[in-house]
Amino acid sequence: MTVPTLPGIEARIITTDRLTTRVLFAGDPGGTPVLFLHGNLSSATWWETTMQELPDRCNPWHG
Numbered sequence: 210m211t212v213p214t215l216p217g218i219e220a221r222i223i224t225t226d227r228l229t230t231r232v233l234f235a236g237d238p239g240g241t242p243v244l245f246l247h248g249n250l251s252s253a254t255w256w257e258t259t260m261q262e263l264p265d266r267c268n269p270w271h272g
Contacts, residue, residue, distance in 0.1 A: 215257045232270060235260045240268035 212231070214220050219234045233253045243263060245256040260269040 212254065214254075215261060217261055218257050233257065233260065234268075234270045236263060236268045237265060238268055240266045243267050243269040245269060 212220065214233065217235050221232050221234060223230055223232050231253065233256070245253075245260070247253065247255055256269075263269050
C-alpha cells in the first residue's frame with residue numbers, strides 16, 4: 210500500500226535486520242537534521258505540514 214505525501218515530502222522504506230519502516234524526508238539533505246517522533250496511535254503523516262513549513266536550511270525527517 211502506498212500512502213500519499215504532501216508536496217516536498219519524500220517517503221522511503223528503510224530496512225534493517227530488525228525491522229522495516231517508512232520514513233519521511235524533506236528539505237536540504239545537507240541541512241540541519243530535525244527529527245520528528247510520534248506515539249503509537251498516530252502516524253508520520255501528522256508531521257508533514259510542519260515539515261513543509263521549516264526553513265530550507267533544515268533537513269526534517271520522521272522515522
